Amino acid sequence: xxxxxxxxxxxxxxxxxxxxxxxxxxxxxxxxxxxxxxxxxxxxxxxxxxxxxxxx
Ligand SMILES: [Zn+2]
Ligand SMILES: [Zn+2]
Numbered sequence: 325x326x327x328x329x330x331x332x333x334x335x336x337x338x339x340x341x342x343x344x345x346x347x348x349x350x351x352x353x354x355x356x357x358x359x360x361x362x363x364x365x366x367x368x369x370x371x372x373x374x375x376x377x378x379x380x
Contacts, residue, residue, distance in 0.1 A: 331360040332370040351377035 338344040343361040352375040
């Protein structure tokens, strides 16, 4: 069973083949950051919920 992923920038729910990207927070390496194609295109920043790291 898959957990539901959301975009860390806009909070939209992401499906499997939506072109979303997931990566661990480069600062703490704990929180998984998700990005939808929309936010990726527009370089919307995300904020880590654990360490507060903000990145493009
Ligand atoms: Zn988004
Ligand atoms: Zn972090």
